[in-house]
Amino acid sequence: MGGHLFIINGDLNKIACDAVLLPTDSAFTIEPKWNGLIEGYRDEVPDTWDGLKVVPLGRRHKKPRVWLGNVGQYGEQSESSAFAPVIEEFVERATTEVKSTPQRERIYEWPLPRLAVNVVGSGKGGGRGKKGELTLGLVETLTGLAHKHEVDIVLVTRGDRAYAAAQWARRKFLRNTKERDTWPLREDLISKAEALAEDAKERQLVLFIGAGVSAGAGVDTWKGLLENLAVEAEFTEAERELLKTKDLRDQATLVESALPKTSATFKKRVADRIRERQHYSLMHGLLASLPSKEAVTTNFDELFEDAVGRDAIAVLPKDPRKTDGRLLLKLHGSVDRHDGMILTRADYLRMPRQYGALMGLVQGLLMMRKMVFVGYSLSDEDFHDLLDEVRAARGDDMTDVGRGTVLTLRDDHLERRLWKSDLDTVPLVAGDEYEDDIPGAARQLELFLDLVGYLAVPPAAFFLDEAYADLTASESELIEPLAELVKLTARSGKHTVGDQVRAFLMKLGAGATQAQRILSAGYRPS
Template sequence: MSGHVFVVGADLTRLSCDDVLVPTGRTLRVAASWRALLPDDLVTDEDADGVCVDLAWHGDERVLEVPGSGPRRAWLLDTVDDRGRGLGWLLDGAREALAAVARREVTEPVHGRARRLVGLPALGTGWGGAAGRRGDLLQQLLPVLREAADEHGFDVALVLRGPSDLAAAQRVRRGDDGGWDLPEPLRALAEQLGERARRGQLALFIGAGVSAAAGLPTWEELLGELAARSGLDDDLREGLSRLPPQDAAALLARELGRDELERFVQERFGPGPYALAHALIADLPVQEFVTTNYDPLVELAAADMGRELSVLPYDEPRPGRPWLLKLHGDAAHPAGVVLTREEYLQLGDSRAALSGVLHSLLLTRHVLFVGTSMLDDDLIRIAHQVRSAVQVPGREPRRRSGTVLALREDAARSRLWEQDVETVAMGGADAPPAEAARRLEVLLDLLGCLSTPPTGYLLDPAYRGMLSDEERVLAEALQGVAEALPEGASTPSAAGEVAALLRRLGAGRSGGRRDGSGDDRPVDDRPVDEATDARDDRLQQQRPG
C-alpha cells in the first residue's frame, strides 16, 4: 500500500504529524526554530542562534532518533556537507532517515489518520549539501520521497516556507505527474477548481471536519465533552442524545453557566498544532474564506506561509489582504460564539450582516465546501435564500454556486442539495472515513499544485538552473528592469507597482525564507515580519492563563 508525497507551505513545528526530520551537523547543533521539538533534558546549550543536543553519533551514522514519549517523534539528520560530497550524499541521507523512521512502529497515526505522516523540510539548503542549489535539490529530492512513500507505505509532507520554494516544487510535480492516486473524475474536478482559483473565482467554506484532523471535536463530540464536564446524571445525559443539537447545547449551557462554557470554548479551541488539511487550504490562492469553526488554525497555517488573514468581524479588512469570516464566532472572543438554539436564531437577526457575506460569495464566486456535512441550519437557510433570490420564472435554473467535497457517497443528501451545489464524494457509502479523509487531502494537494502560479521563482537566483532558455532570457530582461527601479518606490507610483510585480516573480529573494524550519543553518536569521510578530502577540494573548 503506497503512500503519497504532499508539498505544502507550513511550519513543521506546528504541523500535526507523526515524525519530523530535523537537519543538523556533526556538532549536533540545530537552529533555534526547531527548539519546540526537543525535550528540555536533551538541550545542553541554548542561545538566540540555536541549541545543542545531548546525543552522540556512532561511527558514520547520520540519523539519530530523539528520545521522547509523545505521539510525535523527531529525528536528527546530518545534512551539513563539509567535504564537498554533493547532492547524492544528501539524498542518501534522506533515504537512510526515512528507512529509520519506517522501523519505528506506529500502531495508530496521529488523530486517527489513515496513514502515518512524516514531515521534513528542504534538506541541506543552508550550510548543507544543497547550499545554493535549491532547484536541483527539489528536482532530485521529490522522486526520492516518492520512492520512500511507495516502499514504506507512509505519507510524506515536504514542508516549504518560501513562496519561491513552493512555486518551484509545484512546477516539478506538474512536469512529472506528481504521483496523485486519484480517479479521473477527481483529477478533472481539481483541474476545474484550479482554473477557478487562478482566475480569482474560488472561495472556501471550512467546516468542523477539517479541524477534527487536528484533534478538535466535531459537533457531537463537543456535546459529549460538555456533558461530561457538566456533571449531569446518567438519565439526563442519555436524554441529551434525543434532543436536537442546539437544544442539547442550550441545556448544557444552563447547567454549566455561561462563564464556564466560555472558558471551555477558549481552552478547547485555542491555538495549537494544525492539520495537513489546514495548511493545504491556507496555501490556496484564494482571497475569501468562511468558517463555522471557532479555532484559529486556518489563520495560523496561513501566517506561517506569510499570508496574514483579516479575521472578520474582529479585524479591520484591508485592501488586497485575504480574509476569513468566522460565521459562528471565535474562541478568542468566547462571549460571541454561536452554540445554542437561541444563538442560532439570533444569527438570522443580529448577525444578518455576517450571513450576507456568504450570500454574496454564493452569488459571485464558486464556493468550495470542505469538512461540512451541509446539515447546519444556517447553511440550509442561506442556500435557500440565495436560490429564492436568483430564481426567475420562465428561465433555466442558474449554475450551481458551489461544490461540496463529501467523504462518502450519500445519494439522498446529494439529491437534496443538487439545485444549489454539486456534491462530490471521496468514496462509496461504505468507504472508511479515515481513507476518505486522506483522499480529500490528496485532492487538495493536487488542487494546490494546479492553482499555484508558475512564476513565483522566475527571478530567484537559487532557481536559475530550473529555467528554460526562453525563461532565462525573460528573467535577465526583468532583472535589468529591477536594477533600474529607484530604491524605496512607493506602491501607488508606477515604479512601486512594477516593484511589487517583480517581488511576486521572486525578485529580492534568495531561495525563500532562510530559517531553521527550511534549512540547516545553525542560526535563525529570518527577516523580521512585523505582521507575523503582531499575529503571534495577538494569539499569545488569546491563550488561556
C-alpha cells in the same frame, strides 16, 4: 495502499503528523525558526551523533515525534545528494516506529504513517545557492521513499516562492506520468480538480471550511465534545442517551445549565478543550496553500490561521486589519474570544444581531465568488444555514457559473437530489469503497486537494531567483531580458511605470537583495 508525497505552503512547527524532521548540524545548532519544534525538548538534545544521521527526541502523547537530522553542509552550493542519506534514514526509522505505535498515542488514525520535512538544506544547511536542484532532488527522493515504505510524506515549504518551486519540480519529475498514476482518483475527480484549479488561479474561489477539516488534527467533533461535557455535568447514562436525540443547539443549552457554576464557564470549557489541539491538519495546509483570498468557517479553532500564518490573514470580525487581502470570516466566533462563541439555542437566536454585518459580507462574497464547501456533512445544520445565506444572496439568479461545489466523502443520491438546485455534489469515494473507514475516505479528499494545489500554481514566483536556475532551464531565453529590466527599474521612483514593472518582476522572484546588489554596483542603463 501506496504512499504519497503531499506538498503544502506552511509552517513545519505546527503540522499535525506522526514524526517531523528538525534540521540541525554536527554541533546540534538549531535555528530560532524551529523554536516551535524544539520547545520542551532542549534538555534531551544529545552531545554526540554516535555515527547516526538522525536522532529521535522523547515521545509526547498525541504530538509529532521530533527527529533531529544532521543536515549541515559547508558553503551554499551543496546538492540534494548531500542530504538524501539523512532523509532516507529518517523516513525508514520513523516509519518503522510509527507502525508499532498504538493508535491511541497518535494525533489521528491516519491510514498510513505520516511524516513531515522541510526543504532540507535550503536555509543554512549549505544548499541555499542550489535551491532549484535541491528541490528537484528532494521531490524525487521523497516520492520514491513514500512508495518504498508505504508512508505519506508532507513536504512543508515556506513562502510562495519555495512552494511554487516545489510544485514545478514535481511537474518536471512527473512530466512523463499520467496524473492518475500519482493521484489514484477517478477520472471525473481529476476533471473536477482541473476545473477548481482554474477557478483558484483566477482568484474566484471562496472556501467554506467545516469541522471535518479539523478532524485530521485530532479536534473532537462538536457532538463528541458535548458527550464528554455531559459526563462532566453528571448526566446519568440514560440522560446522556436521551440527550443524543436532541438538536445539538439544545444539547449545548442543557449541558450549560447542568454544569457546576465555577470559574470556568461553559464556553471557556469548550474553548479549552478545542485548544488542546495545537497542530493544523494536512487538509488545513492544502486549503491554505491554494491561491484563494477569502475563506469562511463555522469552526471555533485557530488551526486554519496557523496554516496560513497569523500575520498573513485578517480574521473577521475581531481583526479587520490590512493584509495582502486574505480574509477569514469566523461566523460562529473563535476560541480566543470564547464569550462570543455561538453554541446554544439562545446564541443562534442572537446571531443575526451579533454578526449581522459579518453575514452581509458573506452574502457579498457569495454574489461574486465560486463556493467550495469542505468538511461539511450535507445533514449539518451549519451547512443548511450557510446554504440559506446563499439563497438569500442570490435569489432566483442562480446559474451554472455561480453554483457552488461541496466535496463529500461518500455519495448519497438523496442528498444530492435535495441540493441539486444549489450545488454540485462531488463524492470522493464511490459505492462501498472505504466503508466504515472515515480516515481512509478523508485521505482521498486530501489526495484530491493535493492535485488541485499542484494544478493551481504557476511557476512565476521563483523564475528570476538565481538560486532556482536549475528549474528554469526550459525558458532560460527569458532570463536575460528580464534581468535587464531588473537593472533598468532598480532606481525607479514611486508611482512610475518603472515602479510598476519592478513590482511585477518581484512577483517573478527578483528579490529586494538582487535590486540592492545592482544599486551597490553602481549600475547605470546604457
